[in-house]
Amino acid sequence: xxxxxxxxxxxxxxxxxxxxxxGQDEIVKRVKSLxxxxxxxxxxxAGPAGTGKSTLALIIVKELFGESWRDNFLELNASDERGIExxxxxxxxxxxxxxxxxxxxxxxFLDEADALTREAQQALRRTMENFTxxxxxxLSCNYxxxxxxxxxxxxxxxxxxxxEKKDVKKVMDRISLGEGLTINPEAFDMLYEFSEGDCRxxxxxxxxxxxISPNITLDLVNTxxxxxxxxxxxxxxDYALAGDFLNAREKLLDIMLKESISGxxxxxxxxxxxxxxxxxxxxxxxxxxxxxxxxxxxxEGSDEFIQLESLLASFILAGGK
Amino acid sequence: MNxxxxxxxxxxxxxxxFSDLKGQDLAxxxxxxxxxxxxxxxxxxxxxxxxxxxxxxxxxxxxELDAEILELNASDLRNKExILQIIKPxxxxxxxxxxxxxxxxxxxxxxxxxxxxxxxxxxxxxxxSCFPVIITANDIWKQSFNLLRQKCELIQLKExxxxxxxxxxxNICKKEKCFVNKDVLTSISIKARGDIRxxxxxxxxxxxxxxxxxxxxxxxxxxxxxxxTSLQYIFKNANIDAKMLNIFDEVNMNIDEIFLxxxxxxxxxxxxxxxxxxxxxxxxxxxxxxxxxxxxNWRFMVYEYFLLGPGIAASKKFNRTGWTNxxxxxxxxxxxxxxxxxxxxKTICIKYAKYCHISTKQAMKDFMxxxxxxxxxxxxxxxxxGSEEIEYLDKHM
Numbered sequence: 252x253x254x255x256x257x258x259x260x261x262x263x264x265x266x267x268x269x270x271x272x273x274g275q276d277e278i279v280k281r282v283k284s285l286x287x288x289x290x291x292x293x294x295x296x297a298g299p300a301g302t303g304k305s306t307l308a309l310i311i312v313k314e315l316f317g318e319s320w321r322d323n324f325l326e327l328n329a330s331d332e333r334g335i336e337x338x339x340x341x342x343x344x345x346x347x348x349x350x351x352x353x354x355x356x357x358x359x360f361l362d363e364a365d366a367l368t369r370e371a372q373q374a375l376r377r378t379m380e381n382f383t384x385x386x387x388x389x390l391s392c393n394y395x396x397x398x399x400x401x402x403x404x405x406x407x408x409x410x411x412x413x414x415e416k417k418d419v420k421k422v423m424d425r426i427s428l429g430e431g432l433t434i435n436p437e438a439f440d441m442l443y444e445f446s447e448g449d450c451r452x453x454x455x456x457x458x459x460x461x462x463i464s465p466n467i468t469l470d471l472v473n474t475x476x477x478x479x480x481x482x483x484x485x486x487x488x489d490y491a492l493a494g495d496f497l498n499a500r501e502k503l504l505d506i507m508l509k510e511s512i513s514g515x516x517x518x519x520x521x522x523x524x525x526x527x528x529x530x531x532x533x534x535x536x537x538x539x540x541x542x543x544x545x546x547x548x549x550x551e552g553s554d555e556f557i558q559l560e561s562l563l564a565s566f567i568l569a570g571g572k
Numbered sequence: 573m574n575x576x577x578x579x580x581x582x583x584x585x586x587x588x589x590f591s592d593l594k595g596q597d598l599a600x601x602x603x604x605x606x607x608x609x610x611x612x613x614x615x616x617x618x619x620x621x622x623x624x625x626x627x628x629x630x631x632x633x634x635x636e637l638d639a640e641i642l643e644l645n646a647s648d649l650r651n652k653e654x655i656l657q658i659i660k661p662x663x664x665x666x667x668x669x670x671x672x673x674x675x676x677x678x679x680x681x682x683x684x685x686x687x688x689x690x691x692x693x694x695x696x697x698x699x700x701s702c703f704p705v706i707i708t709a710n711d712i713w714k715q716s717f718n719l720l721r722q723k724c725e726l727i728q729l730k731e732x733x734x735x736x737x738x739x740x741x742x743n744i745c746k747k748e749k750c751f752v753n754k755d756v757l758t759s760i761s762i763k764a765r766g767d768i769r770x771x772x773x774x775x776x777x778x779x780x781x782x783x784x785x786x787x788x789x790x791x792x793x794x795x796x797x798x799x800x801t802s803l804q805y806i807f808k809n810a811n812i813d814a815k816m817l818n819i820f821d822e823v824n825m826n827i828d829e830i831f832l833x834x835x836x837x838x839x840x841x842x843x844x845x846x847x848x849x850x851x852x853x854x855x856x857x858x859x860x861x862x863x864x865x866x867x868x869n870w871r872f873m874v875y876e877y878f879l880l881g882p883g884i885a886a887s888k889k890f891n892r893t894g895w896t897n898x899x900x901x902x903x904x905x906x907x908x909x910x911x912x913x914x915x916x917x918k919t920i921c922i923k924y925a926k927y928c929h930i931s932t933k934q935a936m937k938d939f940m941x942x943x944x945x946x947x948x949x950x951x952x953x954x955x956x957x958g959s960e961e962i963e964y965l966d967k968h969m
């Protein structure tokens with residue numbers, strides 16, 4: 252490191268060159284050859300969280316623009332600014348002015364582009380066309396199916412895959428070395444399991460754990476993990492199975508608000524929890540089916556909470572009291 | 573001349589130009605397109621919930637075009653003769669005055685089936701008019717308006733969010749030189765539920781009363797009475813009759829608000845199987861609502877309303893009696909309170925998110941880990957956390 256003193260590890264250890272990025276070799280190879288030609292098309296990075304989408308976008312602009320990358324790069328996060336205003340104002344204003352330096356275009360990185368409304372995506376599509384000569388877009392998303400076809404057809408699409416265990420190990424080894432940590436094998440397994448292949452998450456977990464002690468043991472990891480886990484969704488289900496809808500509903504809203512978790516997260520937790528419930532197997536199957544249906548409707552509908560309440564009502568019925 | 577005190581504030585503070593019209597950018601753009609292409613389409617319908625600025629927008633258009641407004645209220649539109657008398661000469665005489673004209677038909681949903689003559693004459697006027705015709709309406713999706721919708725450009729005005737309303741109220745307070753506690757203003761803004769006019773009216777009353785505790789008494793009253801009656805009808809009757817089919821017609825609320833009321837009160841009436849059925853109907857209604865938004869297919873509103881009224885009613889087999897004390901929706905308030913409580917957490921997350929190239933939402937979700945990482949003073953400095961934010965972190969260890 253160029254200076255002592257602490258920093259957020261996800262930033263300190265964020266890869267800065269193409270060959271430092273772990274786990275996406277094919278993509279890196281192709282993107283690198285594009286960047287070497289000093290010209291890139293619009294790019295769409297699709298894939299799960301913590302697999303290197305933002306990192307690759309940052310590497311690209313640093314390779315292209317060198318020192319002056321900040322002047323030629325606009326980073327927006329669509330999930331924070333999801334209205335049409337973002338596309339119309341910020342993007343347009345930035346795309347309008349000429350690039351500084353040798354490269355004839357600027358780069359806009361629109362993270363979590365699948366959070367944009369349809370209207371905003373329509374507007375984006377025109378903007379992408381109008382400013383092609385002065386501006387390239389890198390879009391990132393979790394699900395490419397949520398990006399309008401006309402936008403996808405204007406981009407070269409790269410699909411990022413979840414990091415394998417050996418990739419995550421590499422990342423962790425790099426950090427252990429840099430920070431002087433020791434991680435015992437069981438602790439490593441636990442960290443990996445809880446991160447679910449999400450690189451940012453595993454690094455955050457490491458940093459939180461290491462803030463207590465540089466000797467990372469299973470016990471230590473468990474302490475942190477139990478703090479970081481979303482509250483027990485089981486309490487909500489217990490209320491529901493006991494026939495108490497009002498309390499189940501209230502508890503659910505409390506958890507969602509307090510921990511800022513989305514309806515999708517809740518569904519995921521419920522789906523995992525069903526098999527541990529003290530109910531008959533055929534009921535478990537039926538409830539799992541209901542959960543799947545609720546997840547589907549949640550994507551189609553407009554109010555997540557209503558879909559979750561509807562699922563809770565199914566649990567009430569299953570409880571049969 | 574009127575003394576200033578005698579003019580309702582919502583009239584006195586009507587906006588005068590496009591740029592002053594808050595929260596309706598999309599609608600303003602569409603209006604400009606319409607004016608540019610005039611007379612390709614001769615008329616526009618500005619539709620949306622009450623108090624979202626339909627009439628204001630019409631007046632702004634007139635002032636931007638420097639045009640004279642010929643206004644008709646629903647109450648004027650009672651019959652054919654009346655319309656002929658007022659509109660026809662106006663739409664045909666072109667150059668008598670130099671000023672251009674705009675014909676404004678306010679609140680067209682006031683035309684009922686009885687006024688059919690009025691509606692068809694209005695259509696004829698649109699055909700013949702040499703000036704833009706602006707029509708405003710709350711609900712334009714009634715079947716009797718099919719033809720009218722085809723003839724017109726539809727422009728939807730959205731409910732105004734409470735922050736925009738709050739800013740507006742603060743502005744008015746400044747202009748009126750009256751001091752109202754910000755909490756009271758916020759409460760008015762939230763209670764108005766997107767209705768600017770209601771908010772300004774409430775503000776005017778509050779400013780006179782000078783008693784912040786009375787804020788609860790203002791507004792909401794009529795709204796509640798009508799939703800109570802409708803809920804009662806849905807929850808107590810198992811039969812689906814003509815009244816059930818149009819049960820929300822009389823309710824002076826937009827459909828999203830009705831959703832919340834139904835959602836809140838289902839478990840007070842239904843148990844077990846009925847509960848599951850009712851929530852299933854509500855859930856599908858919400859799916860249709862989602863489809864309306866994503867595909868802009870307003871036809872789906874038919875299903876949304878049907879599932880929300882008759883759909884909920886049919887979740888039971890038999891009529892029931894008894895009186896239920898229906899509750900106000902509490903979810904939105906809880907979310908709002910939570911946001912107030914978490915204001916500091918949010919500002920921390922905004923800083924962290926920017927530093928780490930993630931969304932604020934993601935940072936909020938990761939906060940249990942993030943707050944441990946943020947124990948480090950160096951990192952706090954790097955993120956430029958303020959003293960209040962640091963205090964929050966230390967308190968929530």
